[in-house]
Amino acid sequence: MFRLCIAILLLAVAPVLDRSARAQGMAPAETVMFKSLSGEVITGRLFLPPGAGPFPAVVGLHGSGGYAPAHDRWATRLTASGYAMLLVDSYTPRGYREIVSVGLQTIPVELRVKDAVGALEYLQTRKEINPKQIAVLGWSQGATTAVAATATMRQALIAKTAPHFAAAVALYPRCNQYMTDAQPVGDTPLLVLMGAADTVTPAAACDTLFDAWLSKGAVVSLIVYPGQQHNFDFTAPTTAMLDRAQPIADPPALSPSWTPVDDAELRALSFLDKRLGLDLGAGSVKSPLYVNGNPAPSGNLGVVR
Numbered sequence: 001m002f003r004l005c006i007a008i009l010l011l012a013v014a015p016v017l018d019r020s021a022r023a024q025g026m027a028p029a030e031t032v033m034f035k036s037l038s039g040e041v042i043t044g045r046l047f048l049p050p051g052a053g054p055f056p057a058v059v060g061l062h063g064s065g066g067y068a069p070a071h072d073r074w075a076t077r078l079t080a081s082g083y084a085m086l087l088v089d090s091y092t093p094r095g096y097r098e099i100v101s102v103g104l105q106t107i108p109v110e111l112r113v114k115d116a117v118g119a120l121e122y123l124q125t126r127k128e129i130n131p132k133q134i135a136v137l138g139w140s141q142g143a144t145t146a147v148a149a150t151a152t153m154r155q156a157l158i159a160k161t162a163p164h165f166a167a168a169v170a171l172y173p174r175c176n177q178y179m180t181d182a183q184p185v186g187d188t189p190l191l192v193l194m195g196a197a198d199t200v201t202p203a204a205a206c207d208t209l210f211d212a213w214l215s216k217g218a219v220v221s222l223i224v225y226p227g228q229q230h231n232f233d234f235t236a237p238t239t240a241m242l243d244r245a246q247p248i249a250d251p252p253a254l255s256p257s258w259t260p261v262d263d264a265e266l267r268a269l270s271f272l273d274k275r276l277g278l279d280l281g282a283g284s285v286k287s288p289l290y291v292n293g294n295p296a297p298s299g300n301l302g303v304v305r
Contacts, residue, residue, distance in 0.1 A: 029075070032086070034122035037114035037158050044088045044119060047075040048128055056133035056276040057084040059119045059165070061112065061142025063231070066091050066098040070234040074137070074265070077242050081269055084129055085137075086122075090115045104141060112145040117162050124163065133276040135167040137268065140201065140230065143170035143192075144177070150188035164188060167275035169268045172198055172230055176205035189219040191271045193264045195228025223252065223267060225260035237261040242269050 029045035036042045049055055058078060062071060067089070075085040090112050091097060099106045116136055124131040138146035146168045170192045192210075194203040203224045210222045225232065239246075239262050248270055252263045 029087075032122070034118055036111075036118040037121075037162065038111060038118075040093065042088060042090060042093050042115050042118060044086050045075075046126075047079045047085045047087070049079050049082050049084060053084070053128035054130040054133075055082065055084045055128060056272070057086065057123050057129045057135070058169075058272065059116055059123065059134065059136045060085055060087040061116055061136065061138035061145050062087070062090070063138075063140030063142050064098060064100050064104055065140070065231075066096070068139075068231075068234060070231075071139070073236075074233075077265060078269070078272075081242055081244070083272065084123075086119055088115055088119050109141065109145050109148050112141070113149045114158060116145055116149045116165075117158055120163050120165060133166060135169065135272055135276060136165045137169040137171075138173070139171045139233075140173070143173035144175075144201075146170045147173050147175075147190065147192075150190060167191075167272060169193070169271060171233060171264070172201045173206070174201045175209045176202070187219070189271070189275045190221070191268065192220070192222045193233075193267070194222070194224050195230065195232045195260070196224050196226050197228055198230045198232075200230040221271070223264070225252065225254070225263070228260050233261050233264055235259070235261055237265060239265075242266055244269070244273070 029047045032044050032046050033041055034044065060071060060075065062068070067087075071087055075087055078085050090107055091099065094107060096102065096106065116138075120134055120136070123129045123134050136146045136149060138144070146165075147170050150165055150168045165188060167189045168191070170190065172194050173192060192206055194201070194206060196203055203222075206222055207224070210220055213220050238257055238259055242265055246266055248263075248267055252260070252267075254260060254263065
């Protein structure tokens with residue numbers, strides 16, 4: 001009887017949670033479970049655009065602090081732009097809400113790569129998703145995981161027959177810990193967005209690494225925003241919604257009305273549009289993948305490599 005009461009309570013609460021999400025302007029999400037390549041069952045929340053699909057999709061990987069409201073904002077804005085997004089929860093199923101207080105090796109990048117590819121395999125089974133148009137986007141430890149899942153180091157972690165992501169977006173990864181110039185990202189296009197004032201995952205380490213990757217012909221882009229720290233995108237953007245007609249400046253031209261958060265979100269959308277082959281028709285944003293050899297600009301301009 002007790003279990004029945006719990007089941008009835010959950011059924012009663014679920015629609016309320018959905019209405020709350022809509023009331024706050026967020027897309028409603030479906031809670032899903034899938035198997036990591038580690039063999040463990042992992043949970044996530046799947047956001048779907050309106051319609052039947054099949055949609056391009058993005059696997060979202062949180063940082064070492066676990067869930068943050070900014071993750072839902074990214075999912076909502078990408079969903080409004082025609083993308084599905086699966087926000088993976090690598091911590092809660094393993095008994096943690098965050099791992100900053102217990103050490104990042106508690107749930108290391110090597111394990112999270114298996115979660116990411118497990119999420120990719122799960123999305124490929126969903127009829128609403130185009131199985132050939134799935135990218136990965138991560139924050140901090142999740143960003144490091146996104147890069148690792150596309151770099152050649154993945155070959156030491158998972159089977160060579162495992163599917164590959166079509167593109168990767170990494171917000172402030174730890175370039176000096178898991179990646180070397182001998183482990184390029186191969187054929188997977190990669191966009192990295194970082195803050196120049198980030199002391200947790202310094203941009204300088206990525207800058208050095210990207211020089212080596214670019215020399216090997218890798219399809220990579222590094223954007224460094226002046227004065228920005230770790231988790232810079234957790235601040236709310238100034239724009240109400242992403243607008244594909246908004247031109248993208250290289251390097252980024254920032255102002256009080258066009259912040260690094262605005263630029264990062266639109267730049268990521270443009271990158272995904274281009275790399276996942278989304279047919280946008282007239283008014284689509286076409287930005288160069290990277291601008292190599294730009295001198296470090298002054299003022300409010302970002303650095304593009």
